Amino acid sequence: MLSKQEIFGYEPDQKYSKPVAYFSMEFAVDQALKIYSGGLGFLSGSHLRSAYELKQNLVGIGMLWKYGYYDQIRDSNGFMKPEFIEKQYSFLQDTGIVFTVQVHDAPVHVKAWLLKSETFGTAPIFLLSTDIPENDELSKSITHILYDSNEATRIAQTIVLGIGGAMLLDILNFEPDVYHMNEGHSVSLNFYLYAKYKSLEEVKKLVVFTTHTPEMAGNEAHSYGLLKEMSFFYHLQEHEVKSLLGMDGENFNYTLAALKFSRKANGVSKLHGEVARQMWGNNAGVCEIISITNAQNKTYWRDAALDDAIATHDDEAIIARKKAMKLKLFSVVANQCGKLFNPNVLTIVWARRFAGYKRADLVMQDWDRFLTIVSNTRYPVQFIWAGKPYPEDESSIALFNHIMGRARPFANCAVLTGYELHLSALLKKGSDVWLNNPRMYREASGTSGMTAAMNGSINLSIPDGWVPEFANDQKNCFVIQPASNQLQVQEKDSQENKNLMDMLEKTVLPMYYDNPGKWLGILKQAAADVVPAFEAGRLANEYYEKMYKV
Numbered sequence: 001m002l003s004k005q006e007i008f009g010y011e012p013d014q015k016y017s018k019p020v021a022y023f024s025m026e027f028a029v030d031q032a033l034k035i036y037s038g039g040l041g042f043l044s045g046s047h048l049r050s051a052y053e054l055k056q057n058l059v060g061i062g063m064l065w066k067y068g069y070y071d072q073i074r075d076s077n078g079f080m081k082p083e084f085i086e087k088q089y090s091f092l093q094d095t096g097i098v099f100t101v102q103v104h105d106a107p108v109h110v111k112a113w114l115l116k117s118e119t120f121g122t123a124p125i126f127l128l129s130t131d132i133p134e135n136d137e138l139s140k141s142i143t144h145i146l147y148d149s150n151e152a153t154r155i156a157q158t159i160v161l162g163i164g165g166a167m168l169l170d171i172l173n174f175e176p177d178v179y180h181m182n183e184g185h186s187v188s189l190n191f192y193l194y195a196k197y198k199s200l201e202e203v204k205k206l207v208v209f210t211t212h213t214p215e216m217a218g219n220e221a222h223s224y225g226l227l228k229e230m231s232f233f234y235h236l237q238e239h240e241v242k243s244l245l246g247m248d249g250e251n252f253n254y255t256l257a258a259l260k261f262s263r264k265a266n267g268v269s270k271l272h273g274e275v276a277r278q279m280w281g282n283n284a285g286v287c288e289i290i291s292i293t294n295a296q297n298k299t300y301w302r303d304a305a306l307d308d309a310i311a312t313h314d315d316e317a318i319i320a321r322k323k324a325m326k327l328k329l330f331s332v333v334a335n336q337c338g339k340l341f342n343p344n345v346l347t348i349v350w351a352r353r354f355a356g357y358k359r360a361d362l363v364m365q366d367w368d369r370f371l372t373i374v375s376n377t378r379y380p381v382q383f384i385w386a387g388k389p390y391p392e393d394e395s396s397i398a399l400f401n402h403i404m405g406r407a408r409p410f411a412n413c414a415v416l417t418g419y420e421l422h423l424s425a426l427l428k429k430g431s432d433v434w435l436n437n438p439r440m441y442r443e444a445s446g447t448s449g450m451t452a453a454m455n456g457s458i459n460l461s462i463p464d465g466w467v468p469e470f471a472n473d474q475k476n477c478f479v480i481q482p483a484s485n486q487l488q489v490q491e492k493d494s495q496e497n498k499n500l501m502d503m504l505e506k507t508v509l510p511m512y513y514d515n516p517g518k519w520l521g522i523l524k525q526a527a528a529d530v531v532p533a534f535e536a537g538r539l540a541n542e543y544y545e546k547m548y549k550v
Contacts, residue, residue, distance in 0.1 A: 001171075001172070001173065002095060002114070002172060004174075007059065007114070007124050007172070007174070008057075008059075008117060008123075008124055009116055009117040009118050009124070010052075010055055010117060011055070012055055012056060012057035013054060013055040013056065015054075015544075016051075016054060016055065016056035016057055016058070016544055017057050018057060018177045018178065018544070018548055018549070019057045019058075019174065019175065019176045019177050019178070020056070020057065020058040020059075020176055020177070020178040020179075020180055020544075020548055021058075021059055021061055021165070021169055021174070021176040021178070021179050021180065022044070022047070022048070022051075022058055022059065022060050022061065022123075022180045022182060023060075023061045023062075023161060023162065023165055023179065023180065023181050023182060023185075023186035023189065024040070024041075024044040024060065024061070024062055024182040024183070024185075024186075025040070025062070025063060025146070025147075025157070025158075025161060025182075025183065025185040025186070026040055026041035026044065026062065026063075026069075026146060027041055027044045027045050027048065027060060027062050027122075027125055028041035028042045028044070028045035028421055029045040029048065029049065029115070029120045029122050029125070030120045030421065031420060031421045031422040032089070032091070033089060033115070033120070034065070034068035034069065034087055034420065035062065035063065035064065035065045035068060035069075035127070035146065036069065036146070037069040037146055037147060037353070037388065037390075038352070038353035038388065039212075039352070039353060039445070039446070039447060039448070040182070040183055040212055042296070042421075042424075042447060042448075043182075043212075043268070043294050043296075043445075043447060044060070044062075044182050045122070045297075045300075045421075046295065046296045046297035046300065046301075046447075046536040046539075047182075047297075047536055047539060047540055047543075048060050048122040048123045048125060049120075049121055049122050049297040049299065049300055049536065050295075050297050050535075050536035050537045050539065050540040051122070051123040051540045052117055052121050052122050052123045053121075053297075053299065053537060054537060054540055054541065056123060056540060056544065058123045059123060059124050059125070059126060059169075059174065060115075060122070060123060060124065060125035060126065061125075061126055061128075061161070061165035061168070061169070061186070062125055062126070062127050062128070062161070063127060063128050063129070063143055063146070063157065063160065063161055064089075064092070064113055064127035064128060064129040064131075064143060065087075065143060065144070065145065065146045066086055066087065066129070066131045066143060066144045066145075067084040067085060067086060067087065067144050067145050068084075068085075068087055068145075068146060069145070069146045069147070069388070069391075070082040070083060070084055070145070070388075070391045071083045071084070071085050071418075072388050072417045072418050072419065073417060073418075074417055078404070078408075079401040079404060079405075080389075080397060080400050080401055080404065080417060082391035084144075084145065089113075091115075091119050092113040092114065092115055092127065093113065093114040093115075093116055094111075094113060095112045095113065095114050095126075097111070097112040097168065097171055097172075098110065098111050098112075098132065098134065099112075099164075099167055099168065099171060101159060101160055101163055101164045101167065102163075102231040102234075103139070103142070103156045103159050103160070103230060103231055104152075104156075104229065104230050104231060105229075105231055106139075108130055108135060108139045108142065108156075108160070109130065109132055109134035109135050109139070110128050110129070110130055110160055110164045110167075110168075111128070111129050111130075111132045112126050112127070112128055112168050113126070113127045113128075113129065114126055114127075115127060121299075121300075126165070126168060128143065128160055128161065128164050128165065128168070129143045130142040130143045130160060131143055131144065141153065142156045142157055142160055143157070143160065147390065149391075149392040151222065151226070152226070152230065154220075155222055155226065155227060155230045155232060156230065157185075158185050158186065158187070158188055158220075158232070158254075159188050159230065159231065159232055161185055161186045161188075161189075162185070162186040162187060162188030162189035162190075162191075162192070163188045163189060163191065163192045163234060165186060165189060166179070166189040166192040166193060167192065176206070177206070177548070178206060178207075178208060178547075178548045179193070179206050179207045179208075180207075180208050180209075180210070180543070180547070180548075181207065181208070181209045181210065181258055181262070182210050182212075183210065183211065183212050183213070184209070184211070184219065184220060184254030184255045184257070184258045185220070185254070187254045187257050187258045187261065188232050188233075188234070189207075190203055190207060190257070190258075190261040191232070191233050191234035191235075191236060191241075192234050193206060193207070194234070194236070194244070195234050195235050195236075200244060200245075200261070203261055204261065204262065204263045204287070205263060205550070206263075207261050207262045207263065208262050208263060208264050208265065208266075208547045208548065209258040209259060209261075209262040209264075209265040209266075209287075210265065210266050210268065210292075211255055211258070211259075211265060211266070211267060211268075211276055211289075211444075212268055212444050212445070213255065213444065214267075214272055214275045214276065214279070214441060214442060214443075214444045215357075215442055216279065219253055219254065219255040219256075220253075220254045220255070221251040221252060221253040221254065222251060222252060223250055223251055223252070224238045224241070224242070224250065224251070224252050225238070227252055232252075245257055245260045245261075245285065246260070246284055246285050247260070255280070256280065256283060256286070259280055259283070259286040259287055259289070260283075260285045260286055260287070262287045263287055263550075264287055264288050264290065264546075264547055265286075265287050265288070265289045265290070266289065266290045266291060266292040266546075266547060267289060267290075267291050267292075267444065268291075268292065268293060268294045268444050268445040268465075268466075269291060269293045269294065269444060269445045269465050269466045269468075269469065270291045270293060270468070270469055271441070271464065271465065271468055272291065272444040272445060272465065273289060273290060273291030274291075275441055275444075276289050277289050290546060290547075292539065292542050292543060292546060292547065293445065293466050293469060293534070293539075294445040294447045294450075294466060294534075294539065295447070295450065295533075295534045295535055295536040295537075295538055295539035296447050296450045296451045296454070296534065296535065296536055297535070297536040297537075298454055298531055298535045298536075298537075301425065301428070301451040301454055301455065302454050302455065303321070303325060303429050303455055305317075305321050306318065306321045306322070306325070306429070306455060306456055307454075307527075309321055310456065310523075310524050310527045310528075313524065315517075315520050318456065318520060318523070318524075319516075319520075321456075322432070322456050323343040323344070325426075325429040325430045325455075325456075326341075326343040326347060326430045326431075326432075327343050327430075328426060328429070328430060329341075329347075329384075329426045329427060329429070329430025329431070330343065330430065332416060332423070332426060333384065333414045333416065336414070336416055336417065337414045337415070337416070339411055339412075339414055340411075341382050341412070341414070342380075342382070345380045345381065345382050345412070346379070346380070346381050346382070346432050346433065346508075346509060346512045346513070347381075347382040347383075347384065347430065347431050347432050347433070348381060348382070348383050348384070348431065348432070348433040348435055348460070348504075349383075349384045349385075349386070349427045349428075349430075349431035349433070349434055349435065349457070350363070350383075350384075350385050350386075350387075350435040350436075350437075351384070351385065351386040351387055351416075351419060351423075351424065351427045351448065352387050352436075352446070352448050353387055353388060353389075354387040354388060354389035354390075354393075354396045354397075354399065354400050355389070355390075355393075355396055356395060356396060356399070357438055357439045357442040357443075358437075358438045358442075358443070359437050359438060359439065359493065360385060360387065360399060360400070360403060361399060361402065361403050362437045362493065362496065362497050362500060363383070363435070363437075363497070363500060363501070363504075364403070364406060365493060365494065365497040366494075366497055366498070366501065369501050370501075373501070373504060373505065373509075374410055374412055374413060376509070378513075379509035379510065379512075379513055380412070381412065381504075381509060382412045382413070382414075383407070383412065383413045383414070384413075384414050384415075384416060384427065384431070385403055385404075385407070385414070385415045385416070386415070386416040386417070386418075386419040386423060386424075386427060387400070387419050388419050400415070403415055424448070424451075425451075428448070428451050428452045428454075428455045428457055429455045429456075429457075431452065431457040432457060432458065432512065433457065433458055433459075433460050433478075433508060434448065434449050434452035434453075434457045434458065434459050434460065434461075435460050435461075436448070436449055436459065436460070436461040436462060436467070437461070437462050437480060437496065437500060438462060438464055438465075439489070439492070439493075440462060440463075440464050440482050440485070440492075441464060442464070443462075443464040443465040444465060445465045445466050446464065446465035446466060446467070447466065447534075449461060449466070449467065450466065450530055450534040453470075453476075453477075453526040453527060453529075453530040453534075454527060454530055454531065456523050456527065458477060458478065458519075458522055458523055458526055459471070459477040459478065459526065460477070460478040460480065460500075460503065460504075460508060461477060461478070461479065461480060462479075462480050462482055462496065463479055463480075463482060464482075466534065467479075469533070470529060470530065470533070470534065472525075472529070474507065474522065475522065475525055476522060476525040476526040476528075476529045477522070477526060478503055478507060478508055480496060480499050480500050480503055481496075481499045481503075482496060482499075483495035483496050483499070
């Protein structure tokens with residue numbers, strides 16, 4: 001059995017001595033470990049990096065996805081194609097631990113691997129896999145693909161994460177004072193704890209929950225009948241679950257159940273905390289929902305040379321370093337798209353998970369006006385898009401390919417594939433403007449803009465998610481004025497497109513070319529304001545102070 005020293009590789013700081021188990025379906029800690037899809041993983045990865053820096057007594061519980069999320073490549077026509085390629089990781093430690101979890105009333109063998117703290121500079125992370133010889137092919141497939149499109153497989157994944165993760169902690173003799181569910185995927189762990197402690201109140205003493213999803217449709221739910229059939233409720237019957245949690249209806253909602261099992265929960269920005277309380281606050285038995293705004297780990301994301309230049313107000317060094325970083329990004333553009341971008345031209349990047357509400361194509365909505373901007377020789381501009389749609393989301397894939405087709409004729413517009421940690425860092429370091437234009441109240445946090453600001457890319461953003469806590473228009477960012485809530489969706493999109501284009505034409509472009517001193521002032525102010533308020537050391541400390549302490 002692994003000792004505590006073997007698990008951690010460091011002695012936890014007394015300030016953070018309370019033992020915590022942090023459950024997350026995805027972790028983005030390094031480009032080499034492809035077990036994440038997007039923002040949830042970026043957040044959990046930064047959290048565990050800062051937990052390591054602070055020497056917290058915290059372990060991650062996650063999944064070892066054989067094929068990752070997917071590899072984003074191009075088909076023979078140059079459009080996006082998802083590809084599923086087996087991954088191998090020589091740097092994970094085989095713990096030798098194999099145990100069984102009931103799935104669909106049958107034993108599924110689960111193997112635990114350890115990502116040691118010193119490998120990538122994170123708190124230790126245990127990763128669970130069912131792709132082992134002891135299992136049949138169906139059981140092996142549970143941990144093949146992150147967010148598998150098959151409903152039964154998705155449910156099985158949440159059982160392995162939640163119940164399997166809690167079982168592993170018992171096998172390790174690691175007794176957490178806190179089980180932290182990062183999103184609702186691991187909610188099944190509570191049924192294991194209930195069987196152990198025989199009391200909802202005792203479970204609530206141990207469990208906290210972070211919700212990331214501000215739209216009802218995005219909160220996972222399945223029928224009670226199917227979940228019971230899949231062994232999701234551990235030893236409980238359907239009527240017992242409904243009675244225990246005071247939940248009726250046909251479907252079991254993961255988020256609502258998590259809020260009823262937890263002693264405390266949090267939204268991931270102040271605005272999202274308000275939205276979450278409005279969404280769930282009227283349900284009897286839900287816990288208090290506070291706000292702890294997401295953050296990103298600066299040690300991982302920063303460029304040291306740029307950071308030093310900003311700290312010393314060396315404007316010449318800032319300009320030179322930004323151009324050098326732009327050239328690194330533009331080599332990827334040239335390789336993928338056959339286009340040679342100019343480091344002296346203002347470069348705008350839209351890059352994040354592809355979903356309809358994020359409006360990747362908003363800048364293109366008034367096509368004539370878009371043509372005017374991209375053909376402007378006095379104030380030239382370059383656009384880059386990148387991001388991964390869910391591989392079964394046909395509408396988002398169609399949007400990605402639509403943008404790709406429209407951008408193709410322009411020498412100053414590019415759409416990149418392979419949006420993972422490495423490309424994300426290049427885009428943040430090589431852009432001048434980081435564009436973020438979701439529909440209001442749909443973005444819980446949106447952390448990509450934080451790391452952009454750490455790397456001299458100025459946010460041009462709708463004031464949603466974390467942005468209202470940071471934004472000082474034309475002092476540390478550019479704010480896109482949101483449309484009235486009284487308008488219909490199409491009218492809002494049209495108005496916000498106009499506001500976005502006005503900001504680009506009248507403020508952003510002229511300032512970049514005609515007033516570089518003011519531009520650099522905004523860049524430096526953004527870098528100063530984003531740390532420590534939106535650096536993950538603050539986040540990791542705040543979870544101990546506000547969520548883990550009783």
